[in-house]
Amino acid sequence: MPTTYKAIATVTVGAGGTSSIDFSAIPSTYTDLVLAISARTNKSGTSSDLYVQFNGVTTATYSFRRLYGDSGNAVSDSLTNNASGGFVGLADGSTATSSTFGNVSVYIPNYTGSNAKSWSADAVMENNATTLTYLGIYAGLWSGTNAITSISIKEYNGNNFVQYTTATLYGIKNS
Amino acid sequence: MPTKIVVDCSTGIAEEIELTAEEVAELEASAAKAEADRIATEAEKAAKEAARADILKKLGLTEEEAAVLLG
Numbered sequence: 356m357p358t359t360y361k362a363i364a365t366v367t368v369g370a371g372g373t374s375s376i377d378f379s380a381i382p383s384t385y386t387d388l389v390l391a392i393s394a395r396t397n398k399s400g401t402s403s404d405l406y407v408q409f410n411g412v413t414t415a416t417y418s419f420r421r422l423y424g425d426s427g428n429a430v431s432d433s434l435t436n437n438a439s440g441g442f443v444g445l446a447d448g449s450t451a452t453s454s455t456f457g458n459v460s461v462y463i464p465n466y467t468g469s470n471a472k473s474w475s476a477d478a479v480m481e482n483n484a485t486t487l488t489y490l491g492i493y494a495g496l497w498s499g500t501n502a503i504t505s506i507s508i509k510e511y512n513g514n515n516f517v518q519y520t521t522a523t524l525y526g527i528k529n530s
Numbered sequence: 531m532p533t534k535i536v537v538d539c540s541t542g543i544a545e546e547i548e549l550t551a552e553e554v555a556e557l558e559a560s561a562a563k564a565e566a567d568r569i570a571t572e573a574e575k576a577a578k579e580a581a582r583a584d585i586l587k588k589l590g591l592t593e594e595e596a597a598v599l600l601g
Contacts, residue, residue, distance in 0.1 A: 363539050364537045364538075364539045364542055364544075365537075366535050366537050366544055368535065369546075371533070371546075373533050373534055373535045373546065374532045374533065374534055374549065374557060375534035375535070375549075375553075376534070376535050376537075377534055377535065377536040377537070378537055378539055379536055379537070379538055379539065380538045380539045380540040380541075381539050382539060382540065404564075413556060432571075439560045439563065507534075509557075509560070511560065511564045512560070512561045512564045512565070513557040513558060513560050513561030513564075514561075515532070524539065
């Protein structure tokens with residue numbers, strides 16, 4: 356039986372931390388992509404927003420809506436034609452419970468197509484249920500019409516991912 | 531100097547690379563925009579809360595009574 360869900364590449368951040376995790380030379384042989392992220396950043400605070408850029412594009416081509424909430428509130432907001440990138444989830448910040456990470460799953464269908472590219476994501480912060488935590492769902496659109504050949508993952512305030520943050524790119528085939 | 535980790539999916543090899551000056555500038559611009567967005571969001575929230583409090587005052591309702599009314 357052919358393998359239809361395969362890990363393409365994985366990254367684990369080392370002791371020095373990093374500002375960006377980039378997957379380059381993504382093969383065009385799959386139908387969809389899945390990005391699985393487990394992240395913590397050195398941003399001051401309990402949470403930080405994560406975003407992606409496709410093919411190094413930093414023009415106003417990313418739009419998304421998110422629904423997220425904490426223990427008592429739910430918020431829905433959106434950004435249209437954002438140049439930085441598209442939000443995909445949340446990571447634990449520097450004052451979150453130690454050794455906890457935010458977990459994000461991003462689904463990118465038809466990434467080699469010649470139309471605009473969409474993504475959907477869900478995210479939840481891990482915090483041992485002792486302090487404020489967030490979860491969220493995201494839907495986005497990148498108006499680029501080229502096949503996606505690279506994906507960059509970054510923290511929205513320009514902070515670093517800390518050690519043991521991981522990201523794995525999976526390819527899904529439809530047959 | 532800030533770095534990025536780049537993994538080549540065709541080989542599986544990951545490298546840690548220093549950011550270029552342009553990439554550093556992009557990070558800084560993103561951080562500045564994020565801070566501006568945060569300030570704008572908090573201002574909007576404060577304005578909505580003030581408007582809500584004003585309406586409740588006009589109606590002669592407390593927050594608790596409004597919560598019961600609205601469910």
